Amino acid sequence: MFYREAGQFQTNYVSDAAIFPLREDRIGLGAIILGAYCLAFLGNDFLLQAVLIPFLVFSLAAIGLNILTGYTGLLSLGTGAFMGVGAYACYKLTTLFPGVNIVVWILASGFFSAAVGVLFGLPSLRIKGFYLAVATLAAQFFLQWCFIRIPWLVNYNVSGAIETPLRTLFGIPIVGATATPQARYLVVLTIVVALTWFASNLVHGRIGRTWIAVRDMDLAAELMGIRLLQTKLLAFAVSSFYCGVAGALLVFLWYGSAENDVFDINQSFFILFMVIIGGLGSLIGSFFGAALIYIIPIALSFGLPLILSPFGISIGADTIEHLRFMIVGGLIIFFLIVEPHGLARLWQIAKQKLRVWPYPY
Amino acid sequence: MAVQVEEKLNAFRLKKLLCGAILSLPLLSSAPSAAEEQIYVPYFTYRTGPFSAQGSYVADGLRDYMEMLNERDGGIGGVKILVDECETAYDTKKGIECYEAVKGKQPVVISPWTTGTALAIVPRAAVDKIPVLSMAHGLSASADGNVFPWIFNPPNTYWDGLAMIIRYIGDQEGGLESLKGKRIGYLYLDGGFGKEPIPLLEELSKSIGFDLKQYPVAPQEMQNQAAQWLGIRRDRPDYIVLFGWGAMNPTALKEASRAGFPADKIVSIWWPSEDDARSVGEAGKGFKVLNWHGVGSDFPAIQDIDRLLVETGKSNATKEKLGAVLYNRGVYNSVLVAESIRNAQQLTGKKVISPEDMRRGIETLNITAERWKEIGLEGFAGPIQLSCSDHNGHRSAFIQQWDGEKWVRSSDDIEPMPDLVMPLISAAAKEYAERNTGWPQRTEPCDNP
Numbered sequence: 001m002f003y004r005e006a007g008q009f010q011t012n013y014v015s016d017a018a019i020f021p022l023r024e025d026r027i028g029l030g031a032i033i034l035g036a037y038c039l040a041f042l043g044n045d046f047l048l049q050a051v052l053i054p055f056l057v058f059s060l061a062a063i064g065l066n067i068l069t070g071y072t073g074l075l076s077l078g079t080g081a082f083m084g085v086g087a088y089a090c091y092k093l094t095t096l097f098p099g100v101n102i103v104v105w106i107l108a109s110g111f112f113s114a115a116v117g118v119l120f121g122l123p124s125l126r127i128k129g130f131y132l133a134v135a136t137l138a139a140q141f142f143l144q145w146c147f148i149r150i151p152w153l154v155n156y157n158v159s160g161a162i163e164t165p166l167r168t169l170f171g172i173p174i175v176g177a178t179a180t181p182q183a184r185y186l187v188v189l190t191i192v193v194a195l196t197w198f199a200s201n202l203v204h205g206r207i208g209r210t211w212i213a214v215r216d217m218d219l220a221a222e223l224m225g226i227r228l229l230q231t232k233l234l235a236f237a238v239s240s241f242y243c244g245v246a247g248a249l250l251v252f253l254w255y256g257s258a259e260n261d262v263f264d265i266n267q268s269f270f271i272l273f274m275v276i277i278g279g280l281g282s283l284i285g286s287f288f289g290a291a292l293i294y295i296i297p298i299a300l301s302f303g304l305p306l307i308l309s310p311f312g313i314s315i316g317a318d319t320i321e322h323l324r325f326m327i328v329g330g331l332i333i334f335f336l337i338v339e340p341h342g343l344a345r346l347w348q349i350a351k352q353k354l355r356v357w358p359y360p361y
Numbered sequence: 362m363a364v365q366v367e368e369k370l371n372a373f374r375l376k377k378l379l380c381g382a383i384l385s386l387p388l389l390s391s392a393p394s395a396a397e398e399q400i401y402v403p404y405f406t407y408r409t410g411p412f413s414a415q416g417s418y419v420a421d422g423l424r425d426y427m428e429m430l431n432e433r434d435g436g437i438g439g440v441k442i443l444v445d446e447c448e449t450a451y452d453t454k455k456g457i458e459c460y461e462a463v464k465g466k467q468p469v470v471i472s473p474w475t476t477g478t479a480l481a482i483v484p485r486a487a488v489d490k491i492p493v494l495s496m497a498h499g500l501s502a503s504a505d506g507n508v509f510p511w512i513f514n515p516p517n518t519y520w521d522g523l524a525m526i527i528r529y530i531g532d533q534e535g536g537l538e539s540l541k542g543k544r545i546g547y548l549y550l551d552g553g554f555g556k557e558p559i560p561l562l563e564e565l566s567k568s569i570g571f572d573l574k575q576y577p578v579a580p581q582e583m584q585n586q587a588a589q590w591l592g593i594r595r596d597r598p599d600y601i602v603l604f605g606w607g608a609m610n611p612t613a614l615k616e617a618s619r620a621g622f623p624a625d626k627i628v629s630i631w632w633p634s635e636d637d638a639r640s641v642g643e644a645g646k647g648f649k650v651l652n653w654h655g656v657g658s659d660f661p662a663i664q665d666i667d668r669l670l671v672e673t674g675k676s677n678a679t680k681e682k683l684g685a686v687l688y689n690r691g692v693y694n695s696v697l698v699a700e701s702i703r704n705a706q707q708l709t710g711k712k713v714i715s716p717e718d719m720r721r722g723i724e725t726l727n728i729t730a731e732r733w734k735e736i737g738l739e740g741f742a743g744p745i746q747l748s749c750s751d752h753n754g755h756r757s758a759f760i761q762q763w764d765g766e767k768w769v770r771s772s773d774d775i776e777p778m779p780d781l782v783m784p785l786i787s788a789a790a791k792e793y794a795e796r797n798t799g800w801p802q803r804t805e806p807c808d809n810p
Binding site: 256 | 559577793
């Protein structure tokens with residue numbers, strides 16, 4: 001009724017190829033972005049600092065991995081390490097050149113991560129699937145070894161951790177202890193929205209089509225004239241860029257300090273789960289996946305005591321933690337049984353149903 | 362006429378009062394903690410995750426002492442303590458989530474219990490004005506109260522611990538000078554916690570003249586130390602200093618017996634528990650560990666916990682767990698918190714104290730031997746006194762040895778080497794403040810210079 005395309009005609013190729021051809025979609029997206037910015041002023045510190053900022057950071061990392069695994073079909077287990085490269089690069093850059101604005105360095109650190117990603121992406125021409133996963137696993141272990149063993153990376157800090165100094169944007173602190181959650185959130189949101197917009201244009205354009213062609217059948221793609229090495233390396237570069245920026249955001253705008261174990265293999269799996277649950281080859285799926293894996297456990301730890309206390313059941317913090325694992329695990333299995341293509345596919349089906357409602361055919 | 366005006370005015374005042382009362386109702390109901398007069402003490406615990414075997418002992422000790430005070434004395438100074446646990450699973454991510462979750466509820470003190478979380482919240486604590494008690498862990502440099510007015514890490518730092526271990530090894534060999542030419546191995550968890558003492562160790566190796574060999578163990582490789590022990594077999598160190606946590610400690614003991622390295626030549630920092638030593642059987646006999654408080658349940662206060670909580674089923678702990686080394690460490694942490702609350706109440710004359718009052722309370726903390734006796738823990742630990750500049754105390758510790766069944770105290774009190782450690786701490790604190798540009802100067806007034 002409200003969501004239908006009747007009366008909206010495409011009269012030229014540009015509008016036909018638009019990412020959001022429906023007016024309702026464009027309005028909806030605008031409303032979501034506007035709402036996200038409004039949350040900065042409506043939400044409390046906990047919502048911003050412990051829920052939304054991590055959610056956006058993980059979404060960005062999931063987009064990065066999705067470009068590689070979902071769009072190009074190259075399985076990677078090195079996401080955590082590539083995030084680490086971004087974080088350590090940003091730390092070195094901002095301590096070496098404190099005069100340059102931190103936002104510039106956060107984005108620039110992505111290029112360091114991209115370069116490292118390309119290096120470890122080189123085997124992808126010869127191997128794929130599980131073999132490539134093992135090659136990226138090597139990246140994970142090698143890079144984490146570097147984070148521990150090269151004291152230059154942490155400016156010879158005794159505890160081996162990176163600590164974020166005070167940095168401002170337009171005179172307002174955005175990095176460091178005095179930065180308010182509002183300021184941090186606005187910066188993270190803006191960067192994530194801008195990079196998502198960029199990724200969206202990338203995957204819907206010529207480059208994205210070559211990636212998808214390589215994913216679906218690399219031999220056929222090669223016969224069509226797509227050069228495999230360049231395409232795959234570009235996917236590695238763009239993917240690592242996104243992961244690197246996410247890593248820099250994680251340390252500088254969320255944690256405030258980090259040890260090397262933040263970027264361990266678990267972090268890589270965490271992001272991989274988000275991509276699989278959210279939906280391979282879908283940008284919105286990256287957000288869904290991050291929400292399910294990161295926000296649902298937090299919601300449960302608040303929700304479970306509220307649900308159980310009217311029945312006179314009080315449960316300890318550790319029981320909640322176990323229940324969190326069980327419920328999230330159960331949900332993951334449930335969603336994958338109901339829809340193996342992830343939450344993004346469910347979302348797509350729901351939209352399709354709405355378009356033909358109330359006359360399904 | 363005047364009477365009428367007066368009446369009207371009174372009616373107006375009454376209306377105003379009523380309106381005000383109605384308007385403020387929702388405000389009152391939204392702040393029940395103020396009405397019930399409670400002091401909010403959150404503990405970050407890990408009963409799940411890779412370190413849960415140690416974490417649940419600590420968590421039980423932390424909670425039980427406070428709940429015992431609630432049951433026995435009705436809280437502290439007539440105010441009940443609202444003890445709250447937040448599960449971190451030893452994960453920095455969840456630790457920060459916990460910090461954000463409790464921040465708004467006026468917590469008087471936060472005990473992070475993981476080095477990663479401690480590092481992350483150290484800069485925030487000064488901004489949010491919440492004291493952090495990272496007892497004998499976290500940033501060693503935060504012992505300098507002039508730079509870190511909100512952070513406390515009594516009763517000793519990792520640097521103190523290492524100095525005491527080296528001093529003990531020296532005593533075994535007949536004085537520090539006799540260590541010249543000896544070989545000491547350093548087996549450590551390759552993270553912030555294990556790396557922290559390295560600068561001091563290197564300095565000591567140079568000044569005393571012993572040969573230092575380092576064996577780092579990556580956190581994900583805690584249970585696989587074959588490579589490190591291959592190196593130990595080759596280098597044949599005279600002693601091994603162990604800085605481990607979790608599964609790393611029993612693995613080290615097992616590997617030591619396989620390599621034929623005597624357990625009584627391994628001296629560890631204070632984290633190994635009964636379970637770590639017990640699980641390796643005979644091989645653990647003779648293992649030496651630094652400790653600063655009593656083991657066992659023969660203290661009146663711990664008997665009270667047994668009587669009031671364990672026997673009535675109000676505690677998570679069982680009778681056997683009571684008095685275990687990590688359980689008692691949790692109790693020690695809670696004693697520090699409880700005594701600081703009492704101190705802050707006396708200092709300010711308030712019943713329900715604020716985080717700022719608590720900061721002053723910890724800063725002027727002074728638990729004498731008599732006070733230990735009063736609270737039912739005579740001989741449990743040495744007296745401790747903090748001040749504005751010294752947030753640590755740098756207390757002595759002793760060596761306890763595993764006899765195959767239990768920990769037995771096997772040395773006198775060993776003093777740390779303050780002349781060596783203090784300059785390192787002030788240098789590290791200065792460096793920290795410089796590295797974190799915009800680090801605030803201390804503006805907090807001082808009660809106990």
